[in-house]
Amino acid sequence: MQRLTSIWTTPGFTDEVIHLYLASGLTAATPSRERDEFIEVAPQPLSQVLARIRDGEVRDAKTVVAILYMAGFVLGCSNLLSPDEDDVSARLERWIREAAAASTLRR
Numbered sequence: 001m002q003r004l005t006s007i008w009t010t011p012g013f014t015d016e017v018i019h020l021y022l023a024s025g026l027t028a029a030t031p032s033r034e035r036d037e038f039i040e041v042a043p044q045p046l047s048q049v050l051a052r053i054r055d056g057e058v059r060d061a062k063t064v065v066a067i068l069y070m071a072g073f074v075l076g077c078s079n080l081l082s083p084d085e086d087d088v089s090a091r092l093e094r095w096i097r098e099a100a101a102a103s104t105l106r107r
Contacts, residue, residue, distance in 0.1 A: 004069045007062065020066040022074065046071060 004020040033039065044052075049067055052058045058067075 002074075004066055004074070007065055009061075018062060020062060020069065022066070022070050046075075 001021050001023045006019045009016045
């Protein structure tokens with residue numbers, strides 16, 4: 001897991017800070033949900049997620065910041081409006097390998 005950044009949730013109203021992380025090396029499993037928790041995991045290509053942010057379908061601030069931060073700063077996508085899917089996928093796979101190797105070295 002890599003820390004991306006920290007953001008204030010509501011500047012001018014509260015000093016609450018949330019920390020955003022990128023997790024990698026995850027495997028699918030049966031979720032352990034709370035009774036009133038309804039979350040559906042729907043893997044999507046980064047280009048599709050970026051389009052959904054651009055089109056206003058994804059509007060949750062922490063999600064938008066985390067995705068754009070990861071795409072721009074971690075993966076170095078210079079054109080977030082129409083990223084080259086092959087290039088983005090290759091960069092993400094390389095980053096995951098490097099993060100896993102660094103994590104192994106720290107243990």
